[in-house]
Amino acid sequence: MTDIAENGTEAVRGVAVTLNGRVIDAQPGELVINAAERAGVYIPRFCHHPRMQPVGMCRMCIVEIDTGRGPALLPSCMIPVAEGMVVETESPVTRKAQDGVLEFLLVNHPLDCPVCDKGGECPLQDQTVAFGPGESRFVEEKRHHEKPIAISDVVQLDRERCILCDRCTRFAKTVAGDPLISFVNRGNETEVNTFPDHPFASYFSGNTVQICPVGALTATPYRFKARPWDLDQVESTCTSCSVGCRVAVESSSNQLVRYLGVDVDAVNWGWLCDKGRFDFEAVNSENRLARPLARQGDDLVEVSWSDALTKAASALGGAKERHGSSSIAVVGGARLTNEEAYAWSKLARSVLGTDSVDAQMGDGLPSDVVLGLPRATIDETCAAGTVVLLGPDLKEELPILYLRLRDAVVNHGLNVIEISASQTSMTRYAAVSLRYRPGEAAVLVQELFEHAGDVDVQADLGRARALLEANNVVCVLGRPSVAERADSVVQAALRLRSRVPGMRFLSALRRANIHGALDMGLSPGMLPGRVSLEEGREVFTEAWGQLPGSVGLDTAGVLRAAAEGRIQALILVGADPLADFPDRDLARRGVAGAGFVLAVDCFATDSVRQADVVLPAVSYAEKAGTTTNIEGRVSRLHQKVTAPGTTRPDWMIACDLAERLGGDLGFETAEAIWDEIERLAPAHSGLTAQRLASSEGLEGIVAAGPSSILETTMDVTATATLPVDGYSLRLVSTRKLYDNGTLVQQSPSLAPLAPGEVVRANPADLDRLGVASNDRVRVASSRGAVVAPVEADAAVARGTVLLAFNQSGSGAADLIDVSLPVTEVRVETVGIGDREVSG
Amino acid sequence: MAVTDAPKLITARFDQEDAHTLAGYESSGGYTALRKALGSAPDAVLAEVKAANIQGRGGAGFPAGTKWGFLPPDVSPRYLVVNGDESEPGTYKDRLLLERDPHQLIEGVLIASYAIAANQAFIYIRGEMPFAHERVAAALNEAYAAGYIGRDIMGSGWSLDVVLHWGAGAYIVGEETALIESLEGNRGMPRLKPPFFPAVKGLYMQPTIVNNVETLSNVPWIVNNGGAAFAALGTDESAGTRIFALSGHVRRPGVYEVEMGKTTFRDLIEAPVYGGGIRNGRGLKAFIPGGASAPWFYEEHLDLPLSKATVDKAGSMLGSGAVVVMDETTCPVRAALRVVRFFAHESCGKCTPCREGTNWLEKIMHRIEEGTGRADDLDLLLDVSDNLSPGIAWPPRQTTICPLGPSAVSPVASSIRRFRDDYVAHIDQGRCTHD
Amino acid sequence: MGRLNAGNVALAHEIIGRYPRTKSALIPLLHLAQEQDGWVSDEAMVHIAELLDLTPSEVLGTCSFYEMFKREPVGRYLVNVCTSIACMLGGGDELLEHCEKSLGLTPGATTADGLFTLNEVECIAACTEAPCLQVNYRYFHRITNEEVDALFADLRAGGRSGEIPPHGTLTRVRQQVDPQRWDGRGGEGLPEERS
Numbered sequence A: 001m002t003d004i005a006e007n008g009t010e011a012v013r014g015v016a017v018t019l020n021g022r023v024i025d026a027q028p029g030e031l032v033i034n035a036a037e038r039a040g041v042y043i044p045r046f047c048h049h050p051r052m053q054p055v056g057m058c059r060m061c062i063v064e065i066d067t068g069r070g071p072a073l074l075p076s077c078m079i080p081v082a083e084g085m086v087v088e089t090e091s092p093v094t095r096k097a098q099d100g101v102l103e104f105l106l107v108n109h110p111l112d113c114p115v116c117d118k119g120g121e122c123p124l125q126d127q128t129v130a131f132g133p134g135e136s137r138f139v140e141e142k143r144h145h146e147k148p149i150a151i152s153d154v155v156q157l158d159r160e161r162c163i164l165c166d167r168c169t170r171f172a173k174t175v176a177g178d179p180l181i182s183f184v185n186r187g188n189e190t191e192v193n194t195f196p197d198h199p200f201a202s203y204f205s206g207n208t209v210q211i212c213p214v215g216a217l218t219a220t221p222y223r224f225k226a227r228p229w230d231l232d233q234v235e236s237t238c239t240s241c242s243v244g245c246r247v248a249v250e251s252s253s254n255q256l257v258r259y260l261g262v263d264v265d266a267v268n269w270g271w272l273c274d275k276g277r278f279d280f281e282a283v284n285s286e287n288r289l290a291r292p293l294a295r296q297g298d299d300l301v302e303v304s305w306s307d308a309l310t311k312a313a314s315a316l317g318g319a320k321e322r323h324g325s326s327s328i329a330v331v332g333g334a335r336l337t338n339e340e341a342y343a344w345s346k347l348a349r350s351v352l353g354t355d356s357v358d359a360q361m362g363d364g365l366p367s368d369v370v371l372g373l374p375r376a377t378i379d380e381t382c383a384a385g386t387v388v389l390l391g392p393d394l395k396e397e398l399p400i401l402y403l404r405l406r407d408a409v410v411n412h413g414l415n416v417i418e419i420s421a422s423q424t425s426m427t428r429y430a431a432v433s434l435r436y437r438p439g440e441a442a443v444l445v446q447e448l449f450e451h452a453g454d455v456d457v458q459a460d461l462g463r464a465r466a467l468l469e470a471n472n473v474v475c476v477l478g479r480p481s482v483a484e485r486a487d488s489v490v491q492a493a494l495r496l497r498s499r500v501p502g503m504r505f506l507s508a509l510r511r512a513n514i515h516g517a518l519d520m521g522l523s524p525g526m527l528p529g530r531v532s533l534e535e536g537r538e539v540f541t542e543a544w545g546q547l548p549g550s551v552g553l554d555t556a557g558v559l560r561a562a563a564e565g566r567i568q569a570l571i572l573v574g575a576d577p578l579a580d581f582p583d584r585d586l587a588r589r590g591v592a593g594a595g596f597v598l599a600v601d602c603f604a605t606d607s608v609r610q611a612d613v614v615l616p617a618v619s620y621a622e623k624a625g626t627t628t629n630i631e632g633r634v635s636r637l638h639q640k641v642t643a644p645g646t647t648r649p650d651w652m653i654a655c656d657l658a659e660r661l662g663g664d665l666g667f668e669t670a671e672a673i674w675d676e677i678e679r680l681a682p683a684h685s686g687l688t689a690q691r692l693a694s695s696e697g698l699e700g701i702v703a704a705g706p707s708s709i710l711e712t713t714m715d716v717t718a719t720a721t722l723p724v725d726g727y728s729l730r731l732v733s734t735r736k737l738y739d740n741g742t743l744v745q746q747s748p749s750l751a752p753l754a755p756g757e758v759v760r761a762n763p764a765d766l767d768r769l770g771v772a773s774n775d776r777v778r779v780a781s782s783r784g785a786v787v788a789p790v791e792a793d794a795a796v797a798r799g800t801v802l803l804a805f806n807q808s809g810s811g812a813a814d815l816i817d818v819s820l821p822v823t824e825v826r827v828e829t830v831g832i833g834d835r836e837v838s839g
Numbered sequence B: 001m002a003v004t005d006a007p008k009l010i011t012a013r014f015d016q017e018d019a020h021t022l023a024g025y026e027s028s029g030g031y032t033a034l035r036k037a038l039g040s041a042p043d044a045v046l047a048e049v050k051a052a053n054i055q056g057r058g059g060a061g062f063p064a065g066t067k068w069g070f071l072p073p074d075v076s077p078r079y080l081v082v083n084g085d086e087s088e089p090g091t092y093k094d095r096l097l098l099e100r101d102p103h104q105l106i107e108g109v110l111i112a113s114y115a116i117a118a119n120q121a122f123i124y125i126r127g128e129m130p131f132a133h134e135r136v137a138a139a140l141n142e143a144y145a146a147g148y149i150g151r152d153i154m155g156s157g158w159s160l161d162v163v164l165h166w167g168a169g170a171y172i173v174g175e176e177t178a179l180i181e182s183l184e185g186n187r188g189m190p191r192l193k194p195p196f197f198p199a200v201k202g203l204y205m206q207p208t209i210v211n212n213v214e215t216l217s218n219v220p221w222i223v224n225n226g227g228a229a230f231a232a233l234g235t236d237e238s239a240g241t242r243i244f245a246l247s248g249h250v251r252r253p254g255v256y257e258v259e260m261g262k263t264t265f266r267d268l269i270e271a272p273v274y275g276g277g278i279r280n281g282r283g284l285k286a287f288i289p290g291g292a293s294a295p296w297f298y299e300e301h302l303d304l305p306l307s308k309a310t311v312d313k314a315g316s317m318l319g320s321g322a323v324v325v326m327d328e329t330t331c332p333v334r335a336a337l338r339v340v341r342f343f344a345h346e347s348c349g350k351c352t353p354c355r356e357g358t359n360w361l362e363k364i365m366h367r368i369e370e371g372t373g374r375a376d377d378l379d380l381l382l383d384v385s386d387n388l389s390p391g392i393a394w395p396p397r398q399t400t401i402c403p404l405g406p407s408a409v410s411p412v413a414s415s416i417r418r419f420r421d422d423y424v425a426h427i428d429q430g431r432c433t434h435d
Numbered sequence C: 001m002g003r004l005n006a007g008n009v010a011l012a013h014e015i016i017g018r019y020p021r022t023k024s025a026l027i028p029l030l031h032l033a034q035e036q037d038g039w040v041s042d043e044a045m046v047h048i049a050e051l052l053d054l055t056p057s058e059v060l061g062t063c064s065f066y067e068m069f070k071r072e073p074v075g076r077y078l079v080n081v082c083t084s085i086a087c088m089l090g091g092g093d094e095l096l097e098h099c100e101k102s103l104g105l106t107p108g109a110t111t112a113d114g115l116f117t118l119n120e121v122e123c124i125a126a127c128t129e130a131p132c133l134q135v136n137y138r139y140f141h142r143i144t145n146e147e148v149d150a151l152f153a154d155l156r157a158g159g160r161s162g163e164i165p166p167h168g169t170l171t172r173v174r175q176q177v178d179p180q181r182w183d184g185r186g187g188e189g190l191p192e193e194r195s
């Protein structure tokens, strides 16, 4: 029902519907239940969920609807409005029918509200109290089931409470794409269940708990932790990865107890991944660093803030004095809020005088690429003509971006071209999936446009080429594997861009607030607001007093310099290079080689244990501020609980250090920092605190920054194909959602979910090498060796070996030499008598 | 009207030993209609079926030609699905058509598919009928080999595949949208119509025609003899002949093809060629005129003709052509319970009122029948019924997606209305008063 | 036992090929598994899930909806006595009672020798032929108590194998399409499902 308005644009004319005797203006295609709600009439419901296709099966929402053939009782969740429709939600017939449905729902419901987690926030309970029959007319035995059964490590199911609304099962199948729970049996015997020994092991399982309209599904980490009326809630942004899902943070007695997804259109639609939902346990952890530590011989001992700061300042000041500012480096910062990152950026540049600052841990992409390419939002990506995926397995690293793209493919026909080294979770949704040999992504892109490639892949290349003709192509760009250098991926992306006019990019870097950190200049050669050191020199020199003279080192450069004795003071701001840097040998030498190590962190990680001074920082939900997601969307974080011990926010620590070093960052509050960002950072100009706090800011506001940097710095020359050795395989190393990282390991519910170290290879390669599936194998590179079980996996491309990064075990990091373009490895069975040695 | 000279359109070969073979079928005029249809345009075939005014024989009685005409033009692929799930208590006709004259159905499928421009058809046969399955499989194999099915049929340039599919025991799968779900490999749970009218969004969300076995078995005759000849049989409103399964307390239970509108229930139950009267000379208590879902009829309905409009108007339906006769000794509570038990057992479980309500009805009926009924149970039964089928009226209103749930109300409401005293006696005396 | 054997896998692929979308082959494949083993084991469902690119949970969801699929072993002969309304009027209850006595079973139970499982079932579309029962879905119309006893005795003695194959075998005549005649255009133009 559209009209061409006078100015030529399409004006949408409303649909006139008579609702309870009043004419309302509904939107074309809108469902009666939603139109009524917008008009202030709430129709009760259980199965309907605004983010899923309606199924109309609970029948709670039936109302009398007359489309001209007389009133009929119809589910308002399934009937779109129509001109002239008459809807009665309060008529005696409607009331009687709805009361009847409610009574039917209660027939087999245990009514155990007093001991149910959902009690107090249960739609069924609310409905019953409001309209329910006073006394049950059902006098027979109710349905009985074993009470609650674990359907996964984090979700429990009480089938007696279940009202069979199909929300969880529908979510699992249609939203998550993990149909691991189903209706089982029929009719009155129907129940929700898993297949024996195939648990609901979905990264998204926690959403089912949130959308269950009764207390049938409960989360193990929350069960019996609190009663709804004891909960305090604040809205915030999840920082478990960089998608930036909106979340409601809930606490009880100053303890985080639950996160709920908040529905915002632009980002997460109300969904969360299980890591994001349950890693609040890490914030509550007893292992949090609560007081400053300083080295005494082999030990780190508790000291006062004053002592720790004095000690740190004197080491930093000494290094600067004796060896110059370039002997100081700051690594890390992705954990920080934008304000904190800015404070550290300012501290490093203006007080310490160094440009060797890097929030990336050698596992990302050059910051000028991330910041300089023209951007697309998640919505724009989902609505693109074609999307090229050139990055990691999204389900593992950016789970909600995966859900959004999956939805775009399945429900809206989005065409995806996947360019990857092995199959990923997106492969089954991709229109074309192209494999490249690790290190040779750019070569594949070249072939794509030059009609080369062998016959087998010709057709795929042709289809991909055709899809790239679409208007509006977006590339989701990240680091597919840390076992190959970033260059080839960058070149592949740039070459694509040179062939596909107008191509835009969505970053797929995963780490928390990495985009905020980069935006705030935590990258060598970059200043806040996405400007280079040179571009911003004038403005920032004036504002900050001084800037380093030349571009500093990135993390790899810092570690190399430190290993060579050229770094006198290394500051780790929430960074754990020993675990996260791809090349552990270099990380070890670097951390050991730095004259003095200052660590600012929440936990005593491997790297923190090597530090000389440790300053404890406050963590998520203990501080307010802003964060920036993959799109450049700035949204707000809120404080919910107080931090343990004497921990301080990172921005304050930066100020404290500055002061001890005789400088002054000039900040009394985090808000003051934001004001300075808004004033100085070009990309953030106009993004005032007021706007962010307004309703416009509810789903965050995208910072629209300059994108001119790239042109000047990147060159697009081809990489020659690397020589191949017939016996070696190329290593692919990517992250799994659950890994050995701090957040997961400090969350008792999540830690056991890390899959552990397994080598995966194509069955044909294993055959050729005479290795059997489940053998223990030794994987050796020029750098070192790893011993782990091997599994044959046809999803792994021939000629490659897959070893997830940062799982328990010796780890892929022991194999990778970041100075080499790819990591070539040999795989052999470890004989019975062989010692399992590495190195 | 003369009960003896009813024409046999679709049961004509029931007595022919070899009718199920290709040779037997061809020898009695088989596949001539297909040849004739392929010689004319699909639209002309459709027009013939429309002219025949044949109502669907699956239960709802919707005119087949009109239904075929609902297909949106230019949307392909489109499918024909044959509903051979026959499971409603009392209903027994499709199985016979499948077992005894499979080629007649196949020919009907071919012609219908041609008329609606489908290139694939599915014959969904109830799982518990392996013999029917075998007969149809053999017939399909023969028909493929003879070139009646497959690529470029009889040189027409039109091709069709017919896939034999079978169920696995679920009455609800007879409902057309549940049948489609089942054919897609899913749980047989109905879809809401609208938006999921099969002709628009059916199998794989493509336009789909679902027809009953008997409906399609009529198509060869219609093409051979013309739609007008078919429409000339029966009445204006109920054309042609129909197969009725007559069961229960009659002398000669059986399956009879009768002319619509001309034959009455009394003829069917009493005529010597049909039921031959109530067994043992007893009186009639009640009869179900159109399958388990239909409200019951009594003595006073015997002279109604077997015509859709009349029976609808009298407050019940011809449904699936199943007439179940209960003599005067029948305990109405027990009989009604047996029907309710069926629906409770067969509810797919999707809609709350049906899943919980049918079961609740069964439980209440059960305790009354057992002798542990309570004084207010009758009111409860009626109120629960009212919550399944508001107003307990005919045609039924429903709080559910499909009519299965409300179907359970028919026996309850019918029996309470007519035999309230029996219920009260059960409750008062704490036992079945008919034992 | 369990996974489909090589012959059945080949047959499964042929069946899958008939449908525009693979999941449509699910019920036929479950029948195939039941034909192989007499019941549908978890291993069979896992195997079918692999063949159809489904999760075992999806297979179970469908399998458990349908009465005929037995997820636990049943007797070699499944005796289904109809007691639905038409048969009830025609002596179904009495027939069931006789079967209970003759087999020494209550409905739902299986004889110790694993030969018979007795079931009370809803309408089997033989309403005019009451009382009636099915043994492995082969019909026995208007059967008398004497005939019931004789039937069970024959089956116990290993007779009637031509007439009544063991539980699981439904059809002994399968649809077979000669590739020459096969048109195979049922899915042409069907929007791709990327579930």
Ligand SMILES: Cc1cc2nc3c(=O)[nH]c(=O)nc-3n(C[C@H](O)[C@H](O)[C@H](O)COP(=O)(O)O)c2cc1C
Pocket (backbone or CB within 6 Å): B055, B056, B057, B058, B059, B060, B061, B062, B064, B083, B084, B085, B086, B087, B088, B171, B172, B173, B174, B175, B176, B177, B210, B211, B212, B213, B215, B216, B402, B403, B404
């Ligand atoms: C609960 C229920 C069960 C049904 N069972 C059958 C059946 O077994 N066979 C059948 O042909 N139609 C059955 N129908 C009717 C079908 O939905 C559909 O109307 C019919 O197959 C259309 O074919 P027709 O137009 O040729 O009658 C059933 C309907 C309902 C609501």
Ligand code: SF4
Pocket (backbone or CB within 6 Å): B172, B189, B190, B346, B347, B348, B349, B350, B351, B352, B354, B355, B400, B401, B402, B403, B404, B405, B406
């Ligand atoms: S009315 Fe009953 S059988 Fe029909 S869809 Fe609803 S639950 Fe299923």
Ligand code: FES
Pocket (backbone or CB within 6 Å): A044, A045, A046, A047, A048, A055, A056, A057, A058, A059, A060, A061, A062, A075, A076, A077, A078
């Ligand atoms: S909310 Fe509409 S039927 Fe459940």
